Amino acid sequence: MYSSISAGNDVLAPTGYEVFAAMIALIAISLFIWALVSLARDAKALTNRETVLWLLLVVFVPLVGPAAWLVTSRRYRRKPDVQ
Numbered sequence: 796m797y798s799s800i801s802a803g804n805d806v807l808a809p810t811g812y813e814v815f816a817a818m819i820a821l822i823a824i825s826l827f828i829w830a831l832v833s834l835a836r837d838a839k840a841l842t843n844r845e846t847v848l849w850l851l852l853v854v855f856v857p858l859v860g861p862a863a864w865l866v867t868s869r870r871y872r873r874k875p876d877v878q
Contacts, residue, residue: 823858830861833868 830853838846852860
């Protein structure tokens with residue numbers, strides 16, 4: 796009546812696709828948090844309009860928005876004062 800599940804067909808073990816999808820999700824979440832923290836730190840160097848536009852891009856365009864901010868944010872970073 797009930798069929799036994801063989802050892803090779805464990806329904807609880809994740810497939811390769813599920814592991815890959817979880818890794819992409821973890822990368823996307825990490826990149827999102829990193830971009831938000833970086834944007835918050837560099838907000839003083841930006842105008843209000845630039846800050847809002849970058850925030851919208853980071854929040855609503857996954858992976859591309861945070862990556863774009865992290866690549867282009869170097870120009871907004873202040874250089875240390877040399878005395």
